[in-house]
Amino acid sequence: MSLTEVAPVAGQAAGRRGRSGPATRSRLARRRRRAGILLSLPALALVIGLLAVPVGQAVYYSMTQWNGITTTWIGPSTYSALVKDPIFWRVLENNALLLLAVPVAIGIPLAIAALLNEHVRGWRFFRSVYFLPTAISWVVIGMFALRFFSATGVLNGLLAHVGFGASATDMLAGEHSALAALAITFIWSMVGTNTIIFLTGMATLDPTLTEAARVDGLSRVQIFFRVTLPLLTRFIQFSFVITVISAFSALFSLIFVMTSGGPGYGTTTLEFFIYQAGFQQVQLGTAALYGVVLFVIMAIVGLVQLRLIKPDDGGGW
Amino acid sequence: MAVPQIQLKRKITTGSLLILMVIVAVVMLYPFWYIVDNAFRGQAQYDRQSGHSLSGWRQLFANLPVAGQLLNSTVVCVAAIAIILVVSTTAGFAFAKLRYRGSGMIFLLVVSALMVPLQSILFPEFVNLSNVHLTNSYTGAVLVYAALGTPFATFLMATYYRGISDELIEAAVIDGLGYERTFLQIAIPLSLPAVATITVLQFIQIWDDLLVGLFFLPTSQRTITAGLATLSTGRTTSVPSLMAGSLISAIPAIIVYLIFQRHLVKGLTLGMGK
Numbered sequence: 001m002s003l004t005e006v007a008p009v010a011g012q013a014a015g016r017r018g019r020s021g022p023a024t025r026s027r028l029a030r031r032r033r034r035a036g037i038l039l040s041l042p043a044l045a046l047v048i049g050l051l052a053v054p055v056g057q058a059v060y061y062s063m064t065q066w067n068g069i070t071t072t073w074i075g076p077s078t079y080s081a082l083v084k085d086p087i088f089w090r091v092l093e094n095n096a097l098l099l100l101a102v103p104v105a106i107g108i109p110l111a112i113a114a115l116l117n118e119h120v121r122g123w124r125f126f127r128s129v130y131f132l133p134t135a136i137s138w139v140v141i142g143m144f145a146l147r148f149f150s151a152t153g154v155l156n157g158l159l160a161h162v163g164f165g166a167s168a169t170d171m172l173a174g175e176h177s178a179l180a181a182l183a184i185t186f187i188w189s190m191v192g193t194n195t196i197i198f199l200t201g202m203a204t205l206d207p208t209l210t211e212a213a214r215v216d217g218l219s220r221v222q223i224f225f226r227v228t229l230p231l232l233t234r235f236i237q238f239s240f241v242i243t244v245i246s247a248f249s250a251l252f253s254l255i256f257v258m259t260s261g262g263p264g265y266g267t268t269t270l271e272f273f274i275y276q277a278g279f280q281q282v283q284l285g286t287a288a289l290y291g292v293v294l295f296v297i298m299a300i301v302g303l304v305q306l307r308l309i310k311p312d313d314g315g316g317w
Numbered sequence: 318m319a320v321p322q323i324q325l326k327r328k329i330t331t332g333s334l335l336i337l338m339v340i341v342a343v344v345m346l347y348p349f350w351y352i353v354d355n356a357f358r359g360q361a362q363y364d365r366q367s368g369h370s371l372s373g374w375r376q377l378f379a380n381l382p383v384a385g386q387l388l389n390s391t392v393v394c395v396a397a398i399a400i401i402l403v404v405s406t407t408a409g410f411a412f413a414k415l416r417y418r419g420s421g422m423i424f425l426l427v428v429s430a431l432m433v434p435l436q437s438i439l440f441p442e443f444v445n446l447s448n449v450h451l452t453n454s455y456t457g458a459v460l461v462y463a464a465l466g467t468p469f470a471t472f473l474m475a476t477y478y479r480g481i482s483d484e485l486i487e488a489a490v491i492d493g494l495g496y497e498r499t500f501l502q503i504a505i506p507l508s509l510p511a512v513a514t515i516t517v518l519q520f521i522q523i524w525d526d527l528l529v530g531l532f533f534l535p536t537s538q539r540t541i542t543a544g545l546a547t548l549s550t551g552r553t554t555s556v557p558s559l560m561a562g563s564l565i566s567a568i569p570a571i572i573v574y575l576i577f578q579r580h581l582v583k584g585l586t587l588g589m590g591k
Binding site: 028031032033035036037038039040042043044046047049050051052053054055057058061068112115116118120121122123126128129130131132133134135136137138139140141143144145147148154188191192196200248249252253256257260271274275278284287288291292294295298299301302303305 | 331334335337338341342344345346348349351352355400403404405407408410411412415416417420423424426427429430431432433434436437438439440441442444445460461463464465467468471490491495496497500521524525526527528542545546549550556559560563566567570571573574575578581582
């Protein structure tokens with residue numbers, strides 16, 4: 001192990017390797033400490049002022065009735081009232097149903113990554129094409145999806161073309177079909193990100209392993225399931241976290257443009273519910289309450305993520 | 318006999334893989350084609366799906382201050398990214414190379430702010446910023462974008478700086494550069510790839526964002542993405558003009574993507590701590 005690798009673990013004192021006397025050493029250590037604190041301060045201030053403090057406020061306001069100006073304290077009973085609210089459960093059900101899209105949003109990109117990983121001539125071009133939607137805003141994607149799924153839209157045109165004209169329906173008109181349309185759009189836009197994650201993962205694999213499996217007489221499909229997939233576990237976990245976070249907190253714009261949460265509460269997920277409560281009904285206390293619930297869910301997912309990130313970074317911090 | 322057969326088999330495999338890749342490409346590209354195709358129509362032409370004209374564009378420019386909003390998007394992006402770069406390079410360097418008692422805890426605090434979805438704190442944030450009169454200019458939105466981008470950027474920079482040898486930094490300091498100049502003259506130039514990654518990642522994120530643009534900017538300073546989304550909720554707006562708006566709002570992000578694709582991919586996978 002090189003000195004560089006040991007240094008961060010071995011001790012905090014600066015300048016411990018000769019060259020300077022004890023006086024300079026402690027002076028340097030002091031300056032180093034001061035520089036460290038000074039340089040980390042702006043990031044800390046930004047995060048505390050604009051993220052941490054509002055989280056605290058949201059927790060406080062979640063127990064009040066608040067319209068932005070006047071606040072009436074109610075207490076923790078807002079939470080017990082929430083659990084009894086059927087609409088809240090209806091909204092959470094939408095979030096749970098969206099979770100069903102997650103395995104698909106991981107499975108399809110896995111297959112696409114395996115396809116690209118065959119390195120057929122031109123695969124780099126196709127990789128760029130598949131990743132392109134990542135650069136597009138949910139607003140623009142929603143603009144298209146709205147026209148794709150509507151009664152006179154592309155999907156029904158296609159269905160009519162192949163002889164299913166009679167089954168023409170407006171997917172966005174039914175509560176469950178609208179959520180399905182939202183989920184399909186979501187899956188489509190996750191393809192780029194997840195494919196890239198898996199492709200990166202496959203590039204880290206030792207090619208001699210698949211070679212050995214091939215010599216042993218395993219088929220392409222067997223190799224994928226028995227050799228490649230188990231070695232990709234870490235990458236699959238990572239994409240799982242990213243996909244869940246996106247499903248719960250990145251679909252606001254898509255819902256805003258595509259369905260406005262409707263029909264009924266058909267496509268109102270928790271993040272959109274917050275917006276409705278606060279913006280349309282000006283019940284900012286209730287909005288904060290939903291916000292705290294969303295935050296807790298995200299924090300649980302985030303803790304899983306931290307656990308995933310950590311092993312690589314060693315004991316340095 | 319056996320050799321041509323194997324070659325034939327290989328050709329068939331390659332051919333079918335290619336066909337599969339083309340099918341996926343069609344699915345991924347179709348929306349783009351649809352948007353481009355229908356941006357150059359009038360509403361009537363859109364309804365019967367034949368004929369092209371510029372009337373969608375004329376309508377777009379009549380209903381939306383496109384140039385102004387593109388400028389707003391640019392200003393907000395540039396300002397927010399500048400703040401993110403300053404605070405994340407400095408903090409990343411401090412957390413990686415200038416550890417002090419408690420710096421590990423502070424690092425965890427900053428990075429764990431990644432878990433805060435803006436929706437959760439939307440209204441407290443909005444009321445706070447409007448109380449100090451920051452929601453009637455670019456400032457409020459820029460600050461919110463900067464705060465949202467800082468945790469990941471700091472994590473990325475700290476990971477990057479950890480890869481630079483401690484001895485190099487210490488040698489520079491002992492040779493009289495001091496910590497500030499060591500940071501500016503040694504660390505920053507070494508970390509330009511990470512800086513590029515953050516810039517591209519944040520540009521696309523901020524350019525494409527709706528929520529902050531909708532809430533924290535006054536109507537006259539709306540970004541193009543927020544402007545377009547608001548336009549789409551108006552019932553009188555024609556579909557071709559929305560497609561034209563989608564096209565023009567997507568072009569800058571697509572250009573950035575095409576040029577800096579590699580940095581974007583790197584940022585994504587660096588998120589794994591690799």
